Amino acid sequence: xxxxxxxxxxxxxxxxxxxxxxxxxxxxxxxxxxxxxxxxxxxxxxxxxxxxxxxxxxxxxxxxxxxxxxxxxxxxxxxxxxxxxxxxxxxxxxxxxxxxxxxxxxxxxxxxxxxxxxxxxxxxxxxxxxxxxxxxxxxxxxxxxxxxxxxxxxxxxxxxxxxxxxxxxxxxxxxxxxxxxxxxxxxxxxxxxxxxxxxx
Numbered sequence: 001x002x003x004x005x006x007x008x009x010x011x012x013x014x015x016x017x018x019x020x021x022x023x024x025x026x027x028x029x030x031x032x033x034x035x036x037x038x039x040x041x042x043x044x045x046x047x048x049x050x051x052x053x054x055x056x057x058x059x060x061x062x063x064x065x066x067x068x069x070x071x072x073x074x075x076x077x078x079x080x081x082x083x084x085x086x087x088x089x090x091x092x093x094x095x096x097x098x099x100x101x102x103x104x105x106x107x108x109x110x111x112x113x114x115x116x117x118x119x120x121x122x123x124x125x126x127x128x129x130x131x132x133x134x135x136x137x138x139x140x141x142x143x144x145x146x147x148x149x150x151x152x153x154x155x156x157x158x159x160x161x162x163x164x165x166x167x168x169x170x171x172x173x174x175x176x177x178x179x180x181x182x183x184x185x186x187x188x189x190x191x192x193x194x195x196x197x198x199x200x
Contacts, residue, residue, distance in 0.1 A: 005154035007135045008054040012160045013061045016076075019167040026073030026179025027081075031062040035085055043085045047092055047113065049128040052136040054156035055113060058126075059085050071119045072180035077163055077172055080116040080124055088114050091123070098143075108141065115156070126156055 006012070021028045035043075037051075040059045044051045064084035065074040074081040083091060091114040098108070111129030121143040126136045135155030153159050166172035175182035 005135045006157035006161055007155055008057045008157035008160060010057060010061060012157055012164070013057070016160055016164050016167075017061075019164060020076070023167060023174045024179060025076075025174050025181070026069070027065055027076055029179075030066045030069045030074050032064050032066060032084060033062070034060050035063045040085050043089050044113065044128070046089050047128075049111065049113065050132075052113075052126065052128045052130055053133060054136045055115070055126050055128070058082075058115065058156060064088075072178075075181065076116070077166070078181045079118040079122070081119070082116050083114060087117075091117060095123070112139070112141075124159070 017028065037056060037060065040056060041051050044055070062082065064082045064087060067074070067084075067087070071081065076082055092112065095108040095114065096110070109125075109127070109129075111127050112125035113128055114123045115126045115138065116124040123141045125139045125141050127139070128136065130136050135157060138153045138156055138159045140151035153162065163172065173182050174180065
């Protein structure tokens, strides 16, 4: 029997935050305060989109992290740092513009919002093109690469549960006292379900 995807809740995020704090992750000292639902909706409206339920829960938790911190200390995992809603909108607009300005084939979908960034070319994109109340798939995206179905999770809740499991299993761990995360060995990547290891 196939179970429906877990829809993100504040309880999931509180569990994730507690684990990050217990492990000594540097990001826990660099959260920004939440934005109001109205402020989030106004920002996302610049994209011509409504705020999907799971994204609303996400930004009601924290409005990303302080961008003045070193990259490794603002990541929720090995390489992904949560964007503020304003930065998410700007990043999403920039990805949309790449097709118009440079004439490149652009596989970025118009219903996507960039949720997390890896500091280079990668994004975790949440799909706003879902019915109200429905979970939003999250896709691992790299510039001008065709999105891979095997690198998509069915909801933001499933992404957070994936991180929680990786922290509990020790696959995702803080490296010493610095607050950043240790890189994975090939064996650990295999344990992290192959391509989904990129979501760490």
